[in-house]
Amino acid sequence: MFHKSIQSVFLISVMFLLGASLSACDSNSKPPELMKAVKQFESDEIRDGHIKNMRINHMDELLHKRDETVIKGIRTKDHSLKSCINCHVPDQHNGKVLRSSDPEHFCSTCHNFVAQKLDCFQCHVDHPNNSKVSKVAPSDATHSSVKFDAPSQKHLASTVAEAEIEIHNSPKQTIGEK
Amino acid sequence: MSDINSYRRKFLGGLAGTAAVATVAPGVFLREVQAKPAGEAVSEKVRWGMLIDINKLDDGGDACIEACKKEHGWGSDPKSNDAQQAQWIRKVKVTEKMTGHEVTLPVMCQHCETAPCVDVCPTGASMKRADGIVQVNKHICIGCRYCMMACPYKARSFVHETIVDQRPDTPRGKGTVESCNMCVNRVDEGKNPACVDAAPQAMLFGDLNDPDSKISQVLKKFGGTQIRADLGLNTGVRYWGI
Numbered sequence: 001m002f003h004k005s006i007q008s009v010f011l012i013s014v015m016f017l018l019g020a021s022l023s024a025c026d027s028n029s030k031p032p033e034l035m036k037a038v039k040q041f042e043s044d045e046i047r048d049g050h051i052k053n054m055r056i057n058h059m060d061e062l063l064h065k066r067d068e069t070v071i072k073g074i075r076t077k078d079h080s081l082k083s084c085i086n087c088h089v090p091d092q093h094n095g096k097v098l099r100s101s102d103p104e105h106f107c108s109t110c111h112n113f114v115a116q117k118l119d120c121f122q123c124h125v126d127h128p129n130n131s132k133v134s135k136v137a138p139s140d141a142t143h144s145s146v147k148f149d150a151p152s153q154k155h156l157a158s159t160v161a162e163a164e165i166e167i168h169n170s171p172k173q174t175i176g177e178k
Numbered sequence: 179m180s181d182i183n184s185y186r187r188k189f190l191g192g193l194a195g196t197a198a199v200a201t202v203a204p205g206v207f208l209r210e211v212q213a214k215p216a217g218e219a220v221s222e223k224v225r226w227g228m229l230i231d232i233n234k235l236d237d238g239g240d241a242c243i244e245a246c247k248k249e250h251g252w253g254s255d256p257k258s259n260d261a262q263q264a265q266w267i268r269k270v271k272v273t274e275k276m277t278g279h280e281v282t283l284p285v286m287c288q289h290c291e292t293a294p295c296v297d298v299c300p301t302g303a304s305m306k307r308a309d310g311i312v313q314v315n316k317h318i319c320i321g322c323r324y325c326m327m328a329c330p331y332k333a334r335s336f337v338h339e340t341i342v343d344q345r346p347d348t349p350r351g352k353g354t355v356e357s358c359n360m361c362v363n364r365v366d367e368g369k370n371p372a373c374v375d376a377a378p379q380a381m382l383f384g385d386l387n388d389p390d391s392k393i394s395q396v397l398k399k400f401g402g403t404q405i406r407a408d409l410g411l412n413t414g415v416r417y418w419g420i
Contacts, residue, residue: 070315072219073307073366082346099342123316123351125344 032113035106039087062120081120086128100126213368225291225310226360227386227414228371229393229402232283234380238269239284245376246286249361250348257339264335264350266358267373272420281420284373286358287312287333288405289414295325295334304355310386310414313359321353330406333357360414386414 041047054061065079077083088106089098100108100121107126111118120126214220235242247253252264267286273279289312295304296312303319306312314325314334326334334357341350347363350356360383361371374381384393402416 066317068219070313070317071305071307073214073309073362074217074219075363075366076217085346123341123344123349123354125342125346125349129343129346 032109034109035088035090035093035104037087037106038090081124085124085126089127091128097127214366216366220307220309220311220366222308223387224308224385225387225414226365227289227310227384227393227416228360228374229382229397229416229418230284231380231418232281233419235282235284235377238271238282239267239373239377240269241376242284242373242381243267243269245372246358249345249364249372251343251345251350252335252356255337255339255341262336262338264337264356266333266335266356283417283420285331285333285405286373286415287329287360288331288411289358289360290411291414292411294328294330294411298324298328300324307362309365311360311362311365312357313362314355314357316349316351316354316356319354321355323355325355329357330409330411 041050061079062081062084065074066081068074069080092098093102093104098105100118103109103112105126107118107120110116232238246267250266252266255263258264267284269282270285271280271282289306289310291310293304293306293312296306298304300322301318301320303315303317304312304325305315321336323334323336326332326336334355336355337350337352340352344350361369361373364371369375370378370383374383382393382396384391386394386397388394389398397416400418402418403420404411404413404416405420
């Protein structure tokens with residue numbers, strides 16, 4: 001009898017402690033505050049819709065879009081990771097480039113909170129990387145506007161002149177003469 | 179020999195005259211090559227190809243290589259040694275033993291029609307887009323490097339270390355294989371690949387399926403050599419001067 005009452009007191013205190021710690025957890029489980037996006041939507045309605053959709057579906061949207069882009073070459077801005085980054089991650093934060101390893105990074109803030117591993121940035125750049133845009137000569141946006149007439153004979157001519165050999169028998173040297 | 183094989187043989191053998199070009203794209207006439215709308219999927223009506231006149235490349239392709247490095251951000255991975263560095267495009271010097279005649283040519287992924295790297299890939303990561311561009315879908319690449327073994331052109335590289343600050347249009351990551359993707363990001367916008375813009379006097383980019391494109395016309399008129407044509411891969415990259 002005495003044993004039983006000790007047992008029940010012990011059980012009740014354990015349950016009380018458990019309950020207390022759970023409620024403590026609960027009070028701490030407010031989602032973390034996210035960094036404000038660089039660009040803002042035109043209206044609050046669009047923004048709220050975006051937030052509502054993205055909170056639940058961003059992983060599916062990105063997964064769908066990645067295959068569309070890589071396999072089919074569809075490069076619209078909707079759900080493209082590049083667009084997400086350009087809007088949600090600033091160029092600089094406190095004078096530094098903000099990386100996915102920083103807790104303030106838009107994606108990392110939540111992913112750290114829910115202990116969900118973030119793989120995207122093993123390959124994709126985690127901040128807008130426009131500063132080092134390639135400086136290749138600008139293309140005039142057409143694939144076929146280049147002047148390109150015939151295979152150059154310069155090399156052949158000099159070879160012939162120097163070596164004074166007949167090239168007619170060598171199939172290697174007559175490619176350009178078809 | 180099946181119809182397809184005989185057609186391909188004709189095409190490969192440099193005998194590609196009017197007959198071959200006419201068969202390439204039946205029903206496709208006078209089409210201007212331009213940027214497809216961003217929301218439209220790539221089409222198999224197009225086959226992108228490239229022609230390189232190595233006699234007009236005075237630097238042997240150095241400018242192209244630099245442009246490629248800038249565009250895609252490879253070649254200076256800090257912890258990789260020389261053998262481990264990625265090489266999307268490289269200079270190859272070929273010497274004919276008897277005459278000592280040397281030619282230097284830039285070699286990259288040749289964008290084969292029947293690509294061995296696509297055949298061997300266990301996950302489907304090594305893939306050919308509908309428009310003929312061969313690339314690695316790094317999302318599903320497991321880094322097994324079978325494609326590196328299979329490629330006769332040594333075009334593929336493996337990324338050995340953690341990469342940061344990638345180019346936004348060229349994700350690169352440790353444990354995946356990569357290679358020339360003919361600048362898909364630029365091509366989808368209607369631009370030329372970076373190397374072609376860096377050496378416009380020697381390189382030409384265009385639609386091999388369109389008989390009216392500049393590249394088809396000059397290839398029809400003058401032909402174009404494939405590297406290792408004996409393998410029958412029908413490469414999308416053709417050369418003049420080798």
